[in-house]
């Protein structure tokens with residue numbers, strides 16, 4: 094498809110959507126804006142966008158598709174303040190936010206003005222944030238929820254799906270209410286549990302410093318998502334307050350029941366609790382999301398001279414640090430090029446960072 098796509102908010106999700114759109118529609122022009130000028134500059138130099146603009150207004154007029162990819166409170170505010178007279182006729186506006194009721198409510202003024210607003214939520218992501226973590230294939234095989242209202246013509250929904258075809262996601266249409274109820278249970282509340290487990294461990298750490306050193310596989314698995322962006326999750330909890338309050342009540346009651354099983358040493362009840370959880374968990378449909386596991390990336394700002402890559406890989410080889418992937422993002426004549434090294438684990442990445450700091454003065458940053 095030809096046209097201009099304007100992405101507001103160039104983080105993990107906005108960047109990944111921009112890359113997926115460009116992959117499927119190379120002739121489209123991707124224009125980007127982010128309040129954070131560092132993210133905006135990085136999006137441009139990583140070629141996630143073709144053009145950067147310095148305000149929302151500057152990008153609106155030319156856009157055939159506008160994708161709002163900011164934290165949900167910001168998205169709601171943008172929808173409430175967007176100067177509608179500056180929008181191109183026939184433009185589609187969508188978002189990627191993790192909540193839908195307040196966003197669709199905020200978009201009422203667009204819908205009343207005849208602008209096709211179609212709420213969206215790609216159901217894949219990561220605890221990483223920022224444009225350096227963006228990947229074109231992040232949403233491959235994932236569900237992509239759309240929450241169009243009745244006033245949006247079906248052709249516009251079809252056009253949006255075509256724009257987003259490069260995500261290789263599977264589209265599902267839900268009402269905003271259905272969306273917020275389901276994601277409350279399977280996405281939002283689990284984040285709160287992960288964060289609360291980390292808080293609990295931190296309090297015990299005050300009693301014994303061994304707690305974090307001994308925190309092993311199980312604790313790390315269940316708390317990975319506690320490393321997510323706090324601003325994003327603050328906004329989600331405020332937006333989906335009603336569903337979450339109901340979940341708190343059910344969870345507290347459930348914990349009380351479990352607590353009594355343990356107190357009474359009710360071995361049958363405890364066994365069945367774990368067994369039923371295992372059976373349900375094991376029966377969940379297996380969906381392999383496209384995100385490659387090599388998410389432990391290190392960007393190295395290397396000078397542009399022949400042999401620099403073998404120099405870098407040579408230092409890593411000397412210390413037996415395996416690289417799973419290597420890519421040159423950009424080589425600019427006058428300054429530095431960016432080398433992306435991917436590792437299998439966080440530990441390998443940390444070792445690589447230390448190794449390069451020891452042997453070189455190249456700046457490194459984690460993606």
Ligand SMILES: NC(=O)c1ccc[n+]([C@@H]2O[C@H](COP(=O)([O-])OP(=O)(O)OC[C@H]3O[C@@H](n4cnc5c(N)ncnc54)[C@H](O)[C@@H]3O)[C@@H](O)[C@H]2O)c1
Nearest residue numbers: 102104105106127128129163164165190191218219222223
């Ligand atoms: N991270 C995930 O796993 C995930 C998955 C699906 C959907 N989402 C949703 O996607 C949205 C973005 O999340 P993310 O993970 O990409 O976060 P992120 O922190 O990586 O990126 C958000 C970007 O928005 C920018 N921003 C904030 N306010 C802005 C404003 N007013 N104008 C322009 N830019 C602004 C920030 O500077 C940042 O670069 C959120 O609404 C989130 O709920 C996240």
Ligand SMILES: O=C(O)C(=O)C[C@]1(C(=O)O)C=C[C@@H](O)C=C1
Nearest residue numbers: 191215216217218219220280318
């Ligand atoms: O994999 C992760 O780190 C995520 O938290 C991704 C996740 C999720 O809860 O599944 C987070 C929020 C989004 O709205 C969608 C996906």
